[in-house]
Amino acid sequence: MEGSGLAGMTGSDFVDYLIELCEMSLEAGLLPHTNAGLLCEDEMLRLAPYNASMGLMLETTADVPAHALSPEKSPLRRISHIAKAGKLKIPFTTGILIGIGESQADRVISLKTISKLHRDYGHIQEVIIQPLDPKPGTPMSTFQPPNASEVEYTVRLAREILPEGVAIQVPPNLIDPRSLVEAGANDLGGISPVTPDWINPQRPWPKLEELHLEGYSLRERLPVYPRYILQGWYGNKTKRLVNALAGHNGLRRRRPELKVINNGKEAS
Numbered sequence: 001m002e003g004s005g006l007a008g009m010t011g012s013d014f015v016d017y018l019i020e021l022c023e024m025s026l027e028a029g030l031l032p033h034t035n036a037g038l039l040c041e042d043e044m045l046r047l048a049p050y051n052a053s054m055g056l057m058l059e060t061t062a063d064v065p066a067h068a069l070s071p072e073k074s075p076l077r078r079i080s081h082i083a084k085a086g087k088l089k090i091p092f093t094t095g096i097l098i099g100i101g102e103s104q105a106d107r108v109i110s111l112k113t114i115s116k117l118h119r120d121y122g123h124i125q126e127v128i129i130q131p132l133d134p135k136p137g138t139p140m141s142t143f144q145p146p147n148a149s150e151v152e153y154t155v156r157l158a159r160e161i162l163p164e165g166v167a168i169q170v171p172p173n174l175i176d177p178r179s180l181v182e183a184g185a186n187d188l189g190g191i192s193p194v195t196p197d198w199i200n201p202q203r204p205w206p207k208l209e210e211l212h213l214e215g216y217s218l219r220e221r222l223p224v225y226p227r228y229i230l231q232g233w234y235g236n237k238t239k240r241l242v243n244a245l246a247g248h249n250g251l252r253r254r255r256p257e258l259k260v261i262n263n264g265k266e267a268s
Helices: 011-027 041-050 075-087 104-121 148-161 178-183 226-231 236-245
Strands: 053-055 092-098 124-131 167-169 216-218 265-267
Touching (some): 011 041, 011 236, 041 053, 041 075, 075 104, 092 104, 092 148, 104 124, 104 148, 124 148
Parallel strands (some): 053 092, 092 124, 124 167
16 A cells, blocks of 8 residues: 555555455445545555445645645645556546645646546546635644635536536535536535535535525436446446446436435436
């Protein structure tokens, strides 16, 4: 493993631990999506069979002071990791973090870098546009988070730069998603009544009726996007569960408790 695992673990131990967690998830009827930081190719090969998809935020291609003490945040190392996933045909989620000291030009470069990775390997299923939410007591607590218009503009940039088939995800617990969906976002991530947003635990997920997305419909998806289900790119250990959970269109089979706002445009 290129980075550091849990205290006292070697890279191999850490991957063994992740595989065990994936196996437990599959037994419980949950499809794993592992984001374990920087991994070497052998570690990704070991993990891939147990995952429907995997991920790693690019965050930015810029060298920003906020990352000075975090070698795993190296843009070149993250780009290399994402490329390795592409070579292994692993459906992949990535994204950019805005408000960490990067410029608007840096955001454009980051999005173009992701776009090139997808054009080279075809594996980027979604890109998250994540605004910084500063936490008290952290080195970035005094950072000014991006305002709504800045996030909306970045979503518009993303939609212009990224290939059409790559989804754009926005976090509805950090910002009202209505204007962002109108700007081109088409995924809201994992809105859950059961689990919090572990990155921003003080920001609860909104209820469906609080999303203000009248005129759009919500469809539940799996952690692997429909086109990759059709291509068979998901891990072979997940095949039985993917087939059980996916409907004919590759989205999650309809469940009676999933509320549809109405038949308009779709936001998953």
